[in-house]
Amino acid sequence: xxxxxxxxxxxxxxxxxxxxxxxxxxxxxxxxxxxxxxxxxxxxxxxxxxxxxxxxxxxxxxxxxxxxxxxxxxxxxxxxxxxxxxxxxxxxxxxxxxxxxxxxxxxxxxxxxxxxxxxxxxxxxxxxxxxxxxxxxxxxxxxxxxxxxxxxxxxxxxxxxxxxxxxxxxxxxxxxxxxxxxxxxxxxxxxxxxxxxxxxxxxxxxxxxxxxxxxxxxxxxxxxxxxxxxxxxxxxxxxxxxxxxxxxxxxxxxxxxxxxxxxxxxxxxxxxxxxxxxxxxxxxxxxxxxxxxxxxxxxxxxxxxxxxxxxxxxxxxxxxxxxxxxxxxxxxxxxxxxxxxxxxxxxxxxxxxxxxxxxxxxxxxxxxxx
Numbered sequence: 001x002x003x004x005x006x007x008x009x010x011x012x013x014x015x016x017x018x019x020x021x022x023x024x025x026x027x028x029x030x031x032x033x034x035x036x037x038x039x040x041x042x043x044x045x046x047x048x049x050x051x052x053x054x055x056x057x058x059x060x061x062x063x064x065x066x067x068x069x070x071x072x073x074x075x076x077x078x079x080x081x082x083x084x085x086x087x088x089x090x091x092x093x094x095x096x097x098x099x100x101x102x103x104x105x106x107x108x109x110x111x112x113x114x115x116x117x118x119x120x121x122x123x124x125x126x127x128x129x130x131x132x133x134x135x136x137x138x139x140x141x142x143x144x145x146x147x148x149x150x151x152x153x154x155x156x157x158x159x160x161x162x163x164x165x166x167x168x169x170x171x172x173x174x175x176x177x178x179x180x181x182x183x184x185x186x187x188x189x190x191x192x193x194x195x196x197x198x199x200x201x202x203x204x205x206x207x208x209x210x211x212x213x214x215x216x217x218x219x220x221x222x223x224x225x226x227x228x229x230x231x232x233x234x235x236x237x238x239x240x241x242x243x244x245x246x247x248x249x250x251x252x253x254x255x256x257x258x259x260x261x262x263x264x265x266x267x268x269x270x271x272x273x274x275x276x277x278x279x280x281x282x283x284x285x286x287x288x289x290x291x292x293x294x295x296x297x298x299x300x301x302x303x304x305x306x307x308x309x310x311x312x313x314x315x316x317x318x319x320x321x322x323x324x325x326x327x328x329x330x331x332x333x334x335x336x337x338x339x340x341x342x343x344x345x346x347x348x349x350x351x352x353x354x355x356x357x358x359x360x361x362x363x364x365x366x367x368x369x370x
Contacts, residue, residue: 014165014240018145020225022174022218025059028106028133029066036167038129040104043070044094046117047108048077054178055135056108063106071097075116079265082112082152084160087120094124101125104167110136111143111269115161118149122164132166135175137187137221138270141194141228144169146236146249156326157257163241171229173221182268184214185306189270191224192301193277194231197251200344202227203301210305247329248346248354251338252276255367258323262315267308274307275370283358283366284339284347294343311370321364329355335363 019027037043043063047056052074063070073093075086094103105128107117114132121130134144150161176184188210195203205223206213212220238245256276260267267275281298284290299309311320329336336355339347349356 014147016166016168018169018171018229020171020173020222020229022172024133024170024172024174025055025062028059028131028170029062031168032063032068033066036131037068037104038167040102040129041067041069042099042103043068043106044073044099044103045070045106045108046073046075046090046113046120048075048081048110048113050077051109051113051135055133055175059106059108059133077112079112079152079157079260079269082116082150082157084151084153087116087151090116090120091124099124101128103128105130106133107131107166108133108135109139110134111139114139114143115149115158116151118147118164118166119151119161122149122162127164129167130164132169134169134171136179137176137184138190139187140171140225141187141190144171145229145232147240148242156261156323159326159328171225173216173218173225176216176221181214184216186268186270188213188305189273189277189302189307191228192298192305192307193249193251193273194228196277196298196340196343197248197338197346198231198234198344199227202231203343206305207297207301210301214305244352245354248338250329250355251340251346252280254324254327254329254335254337255279255320255363257327258320259311259315261326262320262323263312266314267312271308274302274309275311277302278309279366279370280337280339282369283337283362286362286366287339289339289341289347291342294340297343298340311367317364317368320367321360324360324363335360337363 045060060070060072075081105121107113121128132144134140147163147165149164150158153159209220252273256273259275260272281295285295302309335358337358338355341347
C-alpha cells in the first residue's frame with residue numbers, strides 16, 4: 001500500500017463591485033472595455049422570455065455594436081424554469097454556437113435568471129466569469145448578490161447548486177419601472193427580512209417610507225438597495241460558504257420555501273417569505289425571542305406593503321409541515337429555524353450556532369394557527 005499527499009492551498013480573491021444606479025447599460029459596456037471583460041470577446045447574454053424584449057435583447061445588441069461577439073439565449077420565464085433540464089438546454093445551445101471556456105456569461109433578469117445562470121456559469125467549462133445585471137427589486141435584494149446559485153428539484157427549491165461569485169453586479173433601478181406593482185411588493189419581502197435580522201434603521205425606514213418605495217422614488221429605492229447590499233456583504237464576508245452565520249439570511253425561509261413549493265408556485269417567492277417571516281416571529285414569541293409588540297410591528301409592516309401574512313386556505317397544513325424537512329438547515333432529521341432577536345438582530349445560541357432545533361409539534365402549532 002502506498003499513498004501520495006496532495007497539498008493544495010488556495011488564496012482566492014472574489015472581490016467584486018455592486019453598481020447601483022439608473023440606466024446602467026452603457027456603464028456595463030464601459031466597464032467591459034476598461035478591463036472587466038478580462039480580454040474575453042465572446043459573450044453569452046442569458047435572459048428569460050419576459051425580460052428578453054425589454055432588456056435582454058437591447059443589452060445583447062449594444063454589446064454587438066460595441067464590438068463584442070454576443071448572442072442571446074432565452075428560456076421560459078418563471079420559477080418552474082429554474083431546473084436542471086433548462087440549465088442543460090442552455091448549455092447545449094451555447095455549445096452548439098461554439099461557446100467554450102473562453103467566454104463570459106451575462107445574466108439579465110430577476111432572481112430565477114440570477115440563480116440559474118450563475119449555476120450555469122460556475123459549471124460551464126468548469127467555470128467561466130459572469131456578470132449579474134439585475135432587473136427586479138427582489139433579485140437586487142437577494143439572488144444577485146452573495147454568490148449563491150442553484151436550481152430546484154421536484155422535492156424542494158435550491159437543493160442543487162454552488163457558491164460562485166460574479167465579476168460585477170448591476171442594480172439598475174430604472175428597470176423596476178417596468179415591473180407590475182405585484183412584483184414591486186413581492187420584492188420588498190427580502191428587504192423587510194434584512195431589516196428584521198440585521199438593520200433596525202432599514203426596518204424603521206420601511207415603516208415610514210414604504211409608500212415612496214412602492215412609488216419607485218429614486219432616493220428611497222437607492223437607500224434600500226444600499227442597505228440590502230450592506231447587510232448581505234456583512235454576512236457573506238464572514239461566511240461565504242454558509243457554514244454558520246450565513247444561515248441567518250434564511251430567516252423566514254424554512255416555512256417560506258415550503259409554502260412556495262406546496263403552493264406549486266402560485267405564491268411568488270417574496271409572498272412566501274413574508275408568510276415565513278410571520279411564522280418565525282410567532283414561534284419566536286413562544287420561545288421568548290420577541291415580544292408581542294415586535295411581532296405586531298413585523299406583521300403590520302408586511303401588511304402595509306401588501307404582502308400576505310397568513311397561509312392560504314388551499315394549502316394543506318399537514319403537507320406543509322412534512323415539506324419543512326426538505327429545508328437545507330435540517331440536521332439529522334431535525335428541523336432548525338433561524339430567529340429574530342427583537343427587531344434588527346438574530347438569535348445566537350449557546351453552541352455558537354444561529355439556528356436551533358424546533359420540534360415538529362411547535363412548528364405545526366404555529367402553521368395550523370395561520
